[in-house]
Amino acid sequence: MKKAVFLFACIFTLISCEEEGELTGSLPPVAIDETATPLFEGSFEPTSGINATGKVKIYLENGAHRLDFEDLNVSNGPDLKVYLSTAAYPQQFVNLGNFNANNVYTIPQAVNVSDYSHVLIHCQQYNHLFAYAPLQPIQ
């Protein structure tokens, strides 16, 4: 019986696996179209104990607002999200999804981008802000 219990534990420890599927495969880097119009930009500031450098730009591309990072490096976190926010912390925000510095984020059509003053990198699972970038209009 002891052998059976030990075998059971071993089997399920060994198969505690993580394997990507067709919906979770690595995405190729996406580039903003050269004809896109840059509307806003900002530089990231880290919060206490976090390293963050880099910039964010919001473009108008084929009628859609798209958010792109430039040379962004942020400390690793367990559940980092990209927020558009009305303050330098999560307040009346729009969650754009999981953070990936290589992603280009399409902002939902219902969102009026000019209502938002900051882009945040925020850990949702532990409710901890990692970095914020005040947005400035590009003249």
Next chain:
Amino acid sequence: MKRLFLLFVFMVLQSVAVFAQGCSDAGICSLDSYVHDNETFKNIITISPGYGVGDADVTYLTGALSYTRIVNPKWTLNGRVTYSQADGSFGTRGQFGDAFATAAYTFKQKELSRWIVNFGAKFPFTQSNLKINGFSLPMDYQASLGTFDALAGLNYVYASLSLSASVQYPVVNINKNSYIAEFSGTDDFNTTNLFERKPDALLKAEYNYNTGRFNVRPSALFIYHLGEDTYEDIFGNRQDIYGSEGLTVNGALELTYSADNRNSIELLAATPFVVREERPDGLTRGLVLTISYNYKF
């Protein structure tokens, strides 16, 4: 006996084509209602590997390891650990799910009837936010609901008939699921970002039929999900998941074969008659095959 066994196997195979909804986290559904009279052995180890088919294209390998201690004719204690590995379009993700600790108190028998009170708790091993390659996964791929639950039940046994009423109440929610359907590339699953789940109530009627080495227990389970589950949308607003409240009715059949006084094997088959419109908790199963091995010592 062979005919009875073959009949059971046939019924299990028949259930393959039927879409079933499992109990809420297998908590209240499996509260101990057995009467442990005249037990020679006071300890029972149970190993329960299983296979399941869920919503969309998700399949499951599951397992549970359980220890039961019969303290005396009145008190029985149980501890159980569950494991679940989901496989589908999002990939494969496995993890230990929950630990259960329950106790049963059996009141003194009066003629053919007796009462049993059950209570306990469920402890999650995860915050229900397992990911693959950085992608958030729906609740169907999570090994646990991410809630600390209180379990309580009252069981009335009259001769071979058993009637139970139980509740499973999420006391503390640590669910940090971050699945948002519009970012996922499929609309097969509900958004369950920061999912909050409502309690369940269960009524169960079971008939216990003993014949030689076989014990057959057909039962009917009525599970009511007491309210609409909720999630946080991309604007940070909490939204109800309409259709997640409601009734599930299952018919179940359990067969236990005792090889000797120490070793027994148990098979379980269940079929739903009524299901909820929306089941964002990911507990839906189209097929469940579970074989439990019990060892007494």
